Amino acid sequence: MGAENVLEIGGLRLSFGGLKVLSGVDLHVGAREILAVIGPNGAGKSSLLNCINGFYRPQEGTIHFKGEPIHRRKPHFVAKLGISRTFQNIELYTGLTVLENLMAARHIHMKRGAFAGALFFGPALNEEIRHREVVEDIIDFLEMESVRHKIVGMLPYGVRKRVELGRALAMDPTLLLLDEPMAGMNVEEKEDMARFILDVSELRGIPMIIVEHDMEVILDVASRCVVLDFGVKIAEGRLDDLVRDPNVVRAYLGEE
Amino acid sequence: MEPAVNKPRWDTLPKALRHRASRTGGEIALRVKDRGIWKAYSWKDYCENVRNLCLGMVSLGLGRGDKVSIIGENKPEWFWAELAAQCAGGVAVGIYTDCSAEEVKYFLENSDSSFVVAHDQEQVDKLLSIKDQLPLLEKIIHWDIKGLWGYDRPDLLSMREVMEIGRRFGEENPRLFDEMIDRGSADDIALLCYSSGTTGLPKGAMLSQGWLVEGVWEWSNVDGWCKQGIEYLSFIPPAWAAEQALGIAGGLVAGLTVNFPEEPETVQENLREIGPSVLFYGARLWENVNSTVQARIIDSTPLRRFLYHRSLAIGLRIAEKKIAHRPLGLWWRCLGWMAHQAVFRALRDRLGLSRAEVVYSAGGALSPDIVRFFLALGIEIKLFYGSTEMGVVSIPRPGEIHPETSGRPMPWAEVAISEEGEILVKSRFMYSGYYKNPKATAEKLKDGFYTSGDFGHITEDGQLIVIDRMEDLRMLAGGRKFSPQYTEVRLRFSPYIKDAIVVGGEQRDIVTALINIDLENVGRFAEAHHIPYTTFADLSQRPAVIDLITQEIRKINRTLPEHARIRLFVNLHKEFDADEAELTRTRKLRRTFVEERYRYLIDALYGNRQQIEVEAPITYRDGRKGVIKTSIRVNKVE
Numbered sequence: 001m002g003a004e005n006v007l008e009i010g011g012l013r014l015s016f017g018g019l020k021v022l023s024g025v026d027l028h029v030g031a032r033e034i035l036a037v038i039g040p041n042g043a044g045k046s047s048l049l050n051c052i053n054g055f056y057r058p059q060e061g062t063i064h065f066k067g068e069p070i071h072r073r074k075p076h077f078v079a080k081l082g083i084s085r086t087f088q089n090i091e092l093y094t095g096l097t098v099l100e101n102l103m104a105a106r107h108i109h110m111k112r113g114a115f116a117g118a119l120f121f122g123p124a125l126n127e128e129i130r131h132r133e134v135v136e137d138i139i140d141f142l143e144m145e146s147v148r149h150k151i152v153g154m155l156p157y158g159v160r161k162r163v164e165l166g167r168a169l170a171m172d173p174t175l176l177l178l179d180e181p182m183a184g185m186n187v188e189e190k191e192d193m194a195r196f197i198l199d200v201s202e203l204r205g206i207p208m209i210i211v212e213h214d215m216e217v218i219l220d221v222a223s224r225c226v227v228l229d230f231g232v233k234i235a236e237g238r239l240d241d242l243v244r245d246p247n248v249v250r251a252y253l254g255e256e
Numbered sequence: 257m258e259p260a261v262n263k264p265r266w267d268t269l270p271k272a273l274r275h276r277a278s279r280t281g282g283e284i285a286l287r288v289k290d291r292g293i294w295k296a297y298s299w300k301d302y303c304e305n306v307r308n309l310c311l312g313m314v315s316l317g318l319g320r321g322d323k324v325s326i327i328g329e330n331k332p333e334w335f336w337a338e339l340a341a342q343c344a345g346g347v348a349v350g351i352y353t354d355c356s357a358e359e360v361k362y363f364l365e366n367s368d369s370s371f372v373v374a375h376d377q378e379q380v381d382k383l384l385s386i387k388d389q390l391p392l393l394e395k396i397i398h399w400d401i402k403g404l405w406g407y408d409r410p411d412l413l414s415m416r417e418v419m420e421i422g423r424r425f426g427e428e429n430p431r432l433f434d435e436m437i438d439r440g441s442a443d444d445i446a447l448l449c450y451s452s453g454t455t456g457l458p459k460g461a462m463l464s465q466g467w468l469v470e471g472v473w474e475w476s477n478v479d480g481w482c483k484q485g486i487e488y489l490s491f492i493p494p495a496w497a498a499e500q501a502l503g504i505a506g507g508l509v510a511g512l513t514v515n516f517p518e519e520p521e522t523v524q525e526n527l528r529e530i531g532p533s534v535l536f537y538g539a540r541l542w543e544n545v546n547s548t549v550q551a552r553i554i555d556s557t558p559l560r561r562f563l564y565h566r567s568l569a570i571g572l573r574i575a576e577k578k579i580a581h582r583p584l585g586l587w588w589r590c591l592g593w594m595a596h597q598a599v600f601r602a603l604r605d606r607l608g609l610s611r612a613e614v615v616y617s618a619g620g621a622l623s624p625d626i627v628r629f630f631l632a633l634g635i636e637i638k639l640f641y642g643s644t645e646m647g648v649v650s651i652p653r654p655g656e657i658h659p660e661t662s663g664r665p666m667p668w669a670e671v672a673i674s675e676e677g678e679i680l681v682k683s684r685f686m687y688s689g690y691y692k693n694p695k696a697t698a699e700k701l702k703d704g705f706y707t708s709g710d711f712g713h714i715t716e717d718g719q720l721i722v723i724d725r726m727e728d729l730r731m732l733a734g735g736r737k738f739s740p741q742y743t744e745v746r747l748r749f750s751p752y753i754k755d756a757i758v759v760g761g762e763q764r765d766i767v768t769a770l771i772n773i774d775l776e777n778v779g780r781f782a783e784a785h786h787i788p789y790t791t792f793a794d795l796s797q798r799p800a801v802i803d804l805i806t807q808e809i810r811k812i813n814r815t816l817p818e819h820a821r822i823r824l825f826v827n828l829h830k831e832f833d834a835d836e837a838e839l840t841r842t843r844k845l846r847r848t849f850v851e852e853r854y855r856y857l858i859d860a861l862y863g864n865r866q867q868i869e870v871e872a873p874i875t876y877r878d879g880r881k882g883v884i885k886t887s888i889r890v891n892k893v894e
Contacts, residue, residue, distance in 0.1 A: 099292075132292075133291070136291035136292050137291070139291070139292070140290075140291055140402075141402070143519070145292075145518045145519045145521070145522050146518075146519055146521035146522045146525070148292060195403070199402070199403055202403075202405055202406055203405055
């Protein structure tokens with residue numbers, strides 16, 4: 001594996017009691033690459049993401065982020081390294097506005113303490129303004145101006161997904177993990193989301209791992225694909241080649 | 257007679273811009289909300305940006321008389337592009353943002369545009385897809401880089417790049433910009449405005465600098481908005497002559513401060529923040545505002561509903577007195593004040609109308625009920641009558657309120673009525689003909705009068721009443737005439753009806769209607785009455801919804817002459833859509849087209865059918881096609 005890889009995973013094993021979730025998964029993500037992870041339900045896709053950002057601790061195997069081992073690290077440490085993610089079931093502060101959610105995500109970049117923040121004067125105020133600028137850029141980028149001051153809990157599902165992507169971006173990530181960013185969206189929302197993902201990749205060059213079921217979306221955005229089935233990597237390559245791979249067909253459609 | 261107005265000091269918009277930049281350069285000319293903050297541009301900034309953009313385009317090959325098409329949302333860049341073109345002696349051409357690539361191609365081809373200034377990736381993609389078919393088109397300039405980072409073509413430049421080229425070009429040729437402005441005169445064509453085209457292909461009406469400068473100067477003087485610092489929110493499409501007159505010329509000539517919304521979706525919020533004094537809404541927009549209020553009140557708490565209805569009753573009584581020019585006694589003044597404090601003040605603020613002073617409605621008929629409603633709130637809507645070709649023809653003057661009329665003709669316009677009832681206009685501020693179409697221009701003239709194609713009459717006290725388009729009047733089998741539009745605007749006054757087309761004809765003895773329910777408001781109604789539904793089509797055919805619409809039509813029928821009453825109607829299974837050419841881009845109904853398209857439905861209405869199976873082709877935004885199958889009920893109104 002080349003030195004330019006942002007993320008390298010080797011021989012990852014994860015089991016809950018007797019249940020084997022991941023059995024020796026190897027994969028890597030190159031700089032500026034969008035890697036799609038696909039597979040049937042229960043293949044271990046979300047667990048893989050959970051291992052990367054430290055929610056789960058794998059029993060065996062290594063995860064290296066920019067050369068640094070992170071498989072024994074806590075989630076908040078991994079987040080500070082610049083790995084940020086979105087969740088399949090949307091994890092936002094539903095009682096706060098879009099703007100407040102994004103500002104909260106800037107928290108890891110805020111240096112002033114609680115005392116200065118409470119006084120809200122001088123350096124703390126300047127810091128707030130600087131972070132607000134970053135957040136406003138993201139609002140502009142994801143076209144969320146009209147919902148800026150809306151409470152997240154009141155927003156439609158598709159918009160909330162977009163806010164979550166915004167929240168992930170607000171952390172200035174160096175690797176983005178997107179867990180089913182298009183689930184439950186209509187065609188138009190999916191197209192918007194695909195465009196945003198491509199724009200993020202083009203403008204910021206952030207490498208991404210995207211877990212998704214919608215093949216058309218993957219065809220549009222991903223540069224490479226990894227197929228998991230029962231915790232095993234069964235194929236890897238370009239999606240148009242993979243759909244002809246007999247192993248992949250078997251995993252999705254079953255044995256003849 | 258109104259007092260004569262002095263002439264403006266300049267004869268072209270570029271001269272006005274230069275004058276303002278040198279005299280009151282530090283004052284705010286434009287304001288735009290960006291990244292959540294209102295940012296101001298002074299007259300000096302305005303002029304500087306125009307100068308750099310203009311010189312940049314000149315150095316890239318723009319010459320006198322060349323056409324510059326502009327396609328984008330309302331933003332300062334739109335205005336800069338237009339003024340930059342005009343400073344170089346060029347002509348600006350406005351194109352609506354929601355036009356398809358094919359429509360854009362028609363406008364660019366017909367106008368012989370050599371430059372296009374485009375907003376963002378969406379517009380640029382359209383332009384690039386047709387660029388090969390447009391040999392005259394040299395450069396595409398965009399002002400929002402988002403999504404365009406990877407586009408690398410010599411004919412595609414960002415506005416910033418062009419301005420930088422212009423700045424350097426200006427250093428080499430320091431006097432060129434002023435010389436170009438000095439060469440301009442009132443007779444120069446400033447603008448091509450394409451008519452929205454309820455019939456046939458759009459034609460480009462040529463508007464001169466004189467039309468924009470003098471016409472707007474006199475108009476703003478008559479209506480009292482010719483002073484610096486009056487707030488205006490620019491959100492009607494600049495491709496429309498009205499925004500040209502109010503936003504672009506209104507700013508430069510009358511001195512309005514022009515504010516731009518952050519996004520089209522935030523207009524309502526931004527309206528409230530700015531509280532503009534001058535407002536120009538299409539009739540449809542007033543209808544929308546009204547139905548939103550009605551729907552919100554229905555949703556509100558009983559106490560609020562009670563207060564609203566009491567206050568509105570007071571407001572309407574006061575409005576009636578004002579219309580009749582009867583004095584208000586102390587009693588009514590007190591009640592009016594209370595109603596204002598209790599309801600109207602907050603309501604006006606919510607609607608962004610808290611400071612509205614000069615308020616127009618244009619682009620179609622407006623129900624007198626709506627005029628009365630807003631008058632009750634203390635807002636005097638003026639029924640504007642004019643068009644791109646005729647300019648401003650007639651507006652009620654301050655203090656002369658008539659809910660049904662467009663007031664007396666303006667001092668510069670002369671109005672006559674032909675034998676058939678068509679409105680004929682002669683005006684000092686007319687367009688300069690259709691671009692490359694002298695035949696169409698000549699057809700519009702009759703004995704020196706411009707034939708408006710509108711049906712109307714003048715009352716005994718000289719007020720102009722505009723009823724409908726000539727071609728849209730319909731005859732019934734008995735030989736009696738009626739105006740479908742007259743009924744339609746009254747139908748649209750109902751919060752539950754978004755659109756309607758009223759049908760009759762020489763072979764038909766009754767009037768019928770195709771109704772578009774208002775999805776939002778009927779949806780709320782359904783929710784409140786526990787009526788389950790899936791799609792628009794499904795909701796529209798629910799018996800409770802049909803009853804609701806029947807009630808609404810019954811109410812309207814009472815105000816109509818016996819022969820013009822609606823006897824049968826259907827709720828349509830889909831909304832009228834500009835993408836399917838059922839509405840024009842300014843949301844006017846394309847009657848002939850719609851009647852043709854729904855001929856099978858209309859025939860069924862007159863064929864004593866109870867139920868109609870429909871299979872309608874629909875076109876999605878992205879051009880894909882689909883089919884809806886559903887069955888529609890024919891409903892009787894007693």
